[in-house]
Amino acid sequence: MSERTPTCWLIHRRDYAPIIRGLWNSGLSCCVNALLQSMFTTEGLLDILDRWKPSGHCEERNNVLLQLRKALHTMGGERPQPDPHREFLDCLHRNSIHRTVQHDAHEVFLSILNLLQQQMTSTQLKEEILDLYKVNIEGHMRCSVCTFDHEVNSYLLSFPLALREGQNNLETCLQSFFTFQELTGEDECYCERCGKKQPSAQGFKLRSLPKILCIHLKRFRHEDGFTRKLYNQVTFPDTLNFPTILKPEHISEVFQKDHSPYSLYAVVEHSGSAIFGHYTAFIRPPGDHSWHYANDSLVRQVKWDDVQSSYGGKKGGGTAYMLLYRRQDHEDQGFSG
Template sequence: MSYRWSFFSLRLPTRLGMRGLPNCQLSCCVNTLLQTFSATWELADLLVKWEAAAGSGNVPLQLKRVLVAMRGDPSHPAPHRDFLNCLDRNCIRLGIQHDADEVFLSILNLMQQQMDDKDLSLEIQNMYKISVETYLQCLRCNSIQTQNSYLLSLPLHIKEDHNSLEDCMTSFFEHQELTDINCCFCPKCETKRPSRQGVRLRVLPHILCIYLKRFRNMRGSTRKLDCSVTFPETFDFSEIPKEAFSADFTQSDCRYTLYAVVVHSGNSVCGHYTAYVRDRVNKHWHYADDSHVQQASWEEVQKTYGGHGRGTAYMLMYRRNTKEEFSG
């Protein structure tokens, strides 16, 4: 647990579960993701095990150093400048506004590519990996083609009115009818036929990252959807329709608890990222806006559901409950 001096008192330390990170050349997006990575204590624990060779351009090595520093003495600045420079050398440029989900996926992929311990890098990726089965069913002969793949974040489409996370999840797993010019080739019929296409869950990860698709291209320009998307502190996948699961889905622990929220303020042209994260020990919420850190409440997190002129939730990080937490 780290300490940070209260803004209002230089004598009394305030116990907080987060450390602020100064904004360096439009780094709010990366700063916010570092807060979520720090709150993902499983990731930091795995990186600490890694005996990495020196390398200023090695993203997982620099990430390891930042996360260790963020756990340490607050009088020593966290070396996130080195991490930012490392990302810049890996084509995530400083001085440019970035999309948080794209940077998040880039960091995970760079860790997979640049770690020399492939077993450990696979363990990190598996922590986030959402295994899915895509299927294509011919509506004429009913033959089905399937393919297994994976996602590292779950992209959920939202409607331009009120949404709930449960509704967005249900919509994601609903099948689509492909007809007319969208007909697909059926190997059994040996011609294009109307088809039904969909996605089913095979394996749920330990850390579930959900990406709310708030940016939409319309008439050649991109705009942000500020509409409401409600989300719970605890989400149980067993409550969504059974059609969302593949035949070989066997997991019994499907209950998840929210521990981090990436918030976007502004519009598609000019925006700013902040984060809410939940303390591992006392379960209290904290808020980080670059170098400014303060305690928060669940009611404040709920204000990010949506609304014009408000910061809106953009990415949600859920952790699968352990059996002890689930039974408790």
């Protein structure tokens, strides 16, 4: 058995939960700061990064993987540092995630995952990073006349959930994502069997879920050249159980029906408007049942009620933008021994 790396305390020791420390805001880094706090509490991520040994020439200062690994280790190190992520921010800047630009946290999250994939030279570890977040889905296009079903498998690294006007809850947003849309009139699709355009039903079915589930609440709507923010309330639970949320027609035949539930462990929150905003994060580290609120350099312990304050509903107030859940069987494994 290989020797455990020092990061494993994050995963394997119940009695030693990591200390959450603040991150200095350098320029407009609140977005990256909030994401880093969520990655710090993402079980399994640092473990994968730690197992990578760069082969051949690797320019360390431009390598997002090495700089992320270093930042996460320094954040959890013995000596507190105000800016353990300085080199990571510089590295992102050199990889086109500029530090003086206001970013969209979800876009930066996907860009970081993309850069990790590109710069990872080990095929196995590249797959492991992908598998950590990968939601496998089945795309269907079913002809309403002859019932021919064109099926394509694909995957998502986060669930993009559209919000409706008024109040929303996560469970119905997820159901809507998997509800088939009827395509008629101008939207009819070509059916291979009928050999012409026909009214059709289009949608997705869930095939499998990852260890880490990222949910993107689509609060920014682009219309007529403008971006507006949806402040609508979206309630979400701390435990998410897919088999009880989704209906039989939402899930593929291959989906594991007795799937483990998920625990919420990070909420990336956006305050302010679409033009000017600020990102913060609610996080719950593995091995620690208490919630922390990280607002750049400031970190304080909070209650679940405070996390729920990010449901939204009030203009200008903090609103949950990304939700991160960890699969409970994965979490339980971490607590064994």
